[in-house]
Amino acid sequence: MDSALIPEGVRRCSFKAFCLWLLVIFAVIGWGVLGGFLVLWKGLNVTGLNDYFGFGLYITADLAVIALGAGAFFTGFLTYVIGKKELKDIINLAVVVGFICYTGAQLVLLLEIGQPIRGWFSFWHPNVHSMLTEVIFCITCYTIVLTIEFLPLILENRQLDKVPEFHFFSHNLHEIMVVFAATGTFLSFFHQGSLGGLYGVMFARPFAFREGFFIWPWTFFLFVASAIASGPALTILVTMMVQGITRKKLVRREAISLLAKVTGYLLAFYMLVKILDTWWWATHTAPNMGVSFSEFFQAPYGLWLLFAEIVVCGIIPAIIFLTPKARADDVLLIVACVLDCAGIVINRFVFTVQNLALPVMPFDRLEIYVPTWQEWAPTLALIAYGALIVSLSYRYLPVFPRERELNPID
Amino acid sequence: MSGNKSGKLSYGMVIDVDKCTGCMTCAVACQQENNVPFREDETNKVRSITWLEVFYLDNGKSYPDHRKAYLPRPCLQCDADPYPPCTFVCPVNATQRDEETGLVSHIPVRCIGCRYCISACSYHARYFNWWDPKWPKPMEEMLTPEVSTRMRGVVEKCTFCVHRLQLAKDKAFAEGRRELDDGEYVPACVEACPAKAMVFGNLSDSHSEVAKLAKSPKAFRLLERLGTKPKVIYLSGQEWIHKLADNVI
Numbered sequence: 001m002d003s004a005l006i007p008e009g010v011r012r013c014s015f016k017a018f019c020l021w022l023l024v025i026f027a028v029i030g031w032g033v034l035g036g037f038l039v040l041w042k043g044l045n046v047t048g049l050n051d052y053f054g055f056g057l058y059i060t061a062d063l064a065v066i067a068l069g070a071g072a073f074f075t076g077f078l079t080y081v082i083g084k085k086e087l088k089d090i091i092n093l094a095v096v097v098g099f100i101c102y103t104g105a106q107l108v109l110l111l112e113i114g115q116p117i118r119g120w121f122s123f124w125h126p127n128v129h130s131m132l133t134e135v136i137f138c139i140t141c142y143t144i145v146l147t148i149e150f151l152p153l154i155l156e157n158r159q160l161d162k163v164p165e166f167h168f169f170s171h172n173l174h175e176i177m178v179v180f181a182a183t184g185t186f187l188s189f190f191h192q193g194s195l196g197g198l199y200g201v202m203f204a205r206p207f208a209f210r211e212g213f214f215i216w217p218w219t220f221f222l223f224v225a226s227a228i229a230s231g232p233a234l235t236i237l238v239t240m241m242v243q244g245i246t247r248k249k250l251v252r253r254e255a256i257s258l259l260a261k262v263t264g265y266l267l268a269f270y271m272l273v274k275i276l277d278t279w280w281w282a283t284h285t286a287p288n289m290g291v292s293f294s295e296f297f298q299a300p301y302g303l304w305l306l307f308a309e310i311v312v313c314g315i316i317p318a319i320i321f322l323t324p325k326a327r328a329d330d331v332l333l334i335v336a337c338v339l340d341c342a343g344i345v346i347n348r349f350v351f352t353v354q355n356l357a358l359p360v361m362p363f364d365r366l367e368i369y370v371p372t373w374q375e376w377a378p379t380l381a382l383i384a385y386g387a388l389i390v391s392l393s394y395r396y397l398p399v400f401p402r403e404r405e406l407n408p409i410d
Numbered sequence: 411m412s413g414n415k416s417g418k419l420s421y422g423m424v425i426d427v428d429k430c431t432g433c434m435t436c437a438v439a440c441q442q443e444n445n446v447p448f449r450e451d452e453t454n455k456v457r458s459i460t461w462l463e464v465f466y467l468d469n470g471k472s473y474p475d476h477r478k479a480y481l482p483r484p485c486l487q488c489d490a491d492p493y494p495p496c497t498f499v500c501p502v503n504a505t506q507r508d509e510e511t512g513l514v515s516h517i518p519v520r521c522i523g524c525r526y527c528i529s530a531c532s533y534h535a536r537y538f539n540w541w542d543p544k545w546p547k548p549m550e551e552m553l554t555p556e557v558s559t560r561m562r563g564v565v566e567k568c569t570f571c572v573h574r575l576q577l578a579k580d581k582a583f584a585e586g587r588r589e590l591d592d593g594e595y596v597p598a599c600v601e602a603c604p605a606k607a608m609v610f611g612n613l614s615d616s617h618s619e620v621a622k623l624a625k626s627p628k629a630f631r632l633l634e635r636l637g638t639k640p641k642v643i644y645l646s647g648q649e650w651i652h653k654l655a656d657n658v659i
């Protein structure tokens with residue numbers, strides 16, 4: 001039925017099977033839309049947020065997907081700026097995943113703010129000292145860059161490509177992609193960092209506060225390092241998932257191995273600086289604010305979170321990524337990617353929720369945050385939205401340039 | 411060193427914890443003066459809007475050594491240099507410190523409700539409007555006309571009754587004066603306190619009562635070590651209260 005839209009020389013599942021798959025996706029998105037609608041209609045009182053937890057699941061999800069979306073800028077940087085040509089196999093998917101993460105994060109952000117129709121005030125009345133202002137500006141600009149990067153792929157659709165103007169435009173965009181890759185790298189560096197700065201500058205919150213360099217707290221640099229150490233892992237994971245679901249080899253193993261190796265080095269570096277930061281924070285920063293390290297970890301937000309983040313979801317995947325035999329094994333590689341991505345989610349969770357749960361005034365108490373379904377539904381819909389865009393892109397666009405070569409049709 | 415630039419005016423408050431009876435008159439006066447909304451069901455205390463919250467403190471000992479006290483906590487109007495924790499983070503300049511008076515304001519009609527300021531404040535002095543404010547009849551007709559009510563989805567907090575400053579300035583202007591006398595502008599909580607536990611004035615004026623009390627050996631600030639430099643200073647002669655005011659390991 002839709003065969004005219006499918007790229008030439010590749011095989012796709014039947015339209016009926018595809019529609020059934022979309023139905024599942026739309027069911028989850030519909031649930032998310034309902035939750036989101038209730039938040040907009042009735043207000044944030046339907047969430048589990050309160051005056052202790054100004055931030056909760058929405059912000060955790062936003063920070064996590066933005067970090068995981070770093071695969072787009074970093075793969076783009078390696079492909080176009082550094083010149084790792086083998087990554088051209090995977091760059092389209094990296095851009096699609098980045099586009100999903102950033103647009104999805106902005107949709108969830110719309111629900112998170114109490115007055116969504118005043119969102120534009122951030123541009124009209126910007127506070128140049130606020131890290132959030134930097135985040136808002138950079139994310140908006142980078143979403144535009146990602147859209148520009150996604151555009152040539154959309155225009156390569158079999159029918160759209162027949163329009164000479166589109167073909168010409170798309171070809172020329174490809175030629176100057178290095179400019180957008182470099183711009184994306186610059187913007188991403190700052191907003192990933194600013195998201196870390198968001199917490200590090202809270203000098204009245206001992207759990208989050210960090211000293212730093214010039215105007216940037218150490219969390220600025222830690223968030224950049226963690227994003228580039230986990231974003232490519234999501235790109236690999238999505239590639240492996242698409243290959244698994246379609247039962248096809250879509251990307252040459254060299255490309256995946258190269259990205260996995262680079263991820264391993266970045267994760268090892270991030271773990272090193274994260275451990276150093278944790279040590280300094282525990283022995284200098286926190287005691288100077290009158291707080292002992294052990295006070296930061298109170299049930300249910302215990303030390304297990306730090307162990308899970310650094311050892312289980314940091315050191316172990318780094319070892320897998322850096323061991324040639326281990327990363328050559330598909331199962332181990334998937335495990336490493338899942339752990340790496342989980343580690344970044346834990347990191348963003350502790351900075352968002354654990355930070356706010358802890359009492360700061362000595363006569364204050366620990367609070368526990370439990371999100372409601374109106375928070376879970378849009379968050380899960382964000383994942384479903386990702387599945388929708390990847391599914392549509394895979395079916396109708398030449399996302400994997402080597403697909404025809406690796407899967408010849410007799 | 412004062413965080414606000416002019417340094418001539420620096421409105422602050424001294425609260426004598428040893429005088430406070432915990433009667434909550436200050437909290438009621440604040441609620442009434444500033445049109446602070448409330449709901450029929452206030453069981454969820456972490457969503458109740460209480461610009462001035464009275465904390466119960468005890469020394470954790472049993473009889474006969476047991477001691478208790480009450481600590482009223484308005485917005486502490488931090489004087490940190492260069493910015494208070496909350497104004498520093500607001501992305502839309504909806505909260506700012508007036509560099510002439512040192513008062514930390516909040517503009518509800520500019521607030522986008524991101525709650526970053528709530529997260530940055532260690533004193534829990536900022537509140538989000540989780541619901542549209544509603545007052546039972548005839549309370550709607552008893553609202554303070556100088557204070558605008560806030561809408562759902564924005565943050566609000568104690569302003570040291572800044573509208574009273576404006577009224578005092580208007581009165582002084584009508585009388586041909588450019589400056590206010592000590593005690594001419596006081597927030598509702600200070601005016602209402604029957605135990606005279608609260609004193610308000612210009613901390614930069616060394617002759618003012620508030621400045622003299624702030625230098626008392628009994629004076630302390632909440633969470634002094636964080637460097638927020640609150641302009642609300644507490645007094646107590648009890649050591650256990652001083653210890654409870656800051657995290658010291």
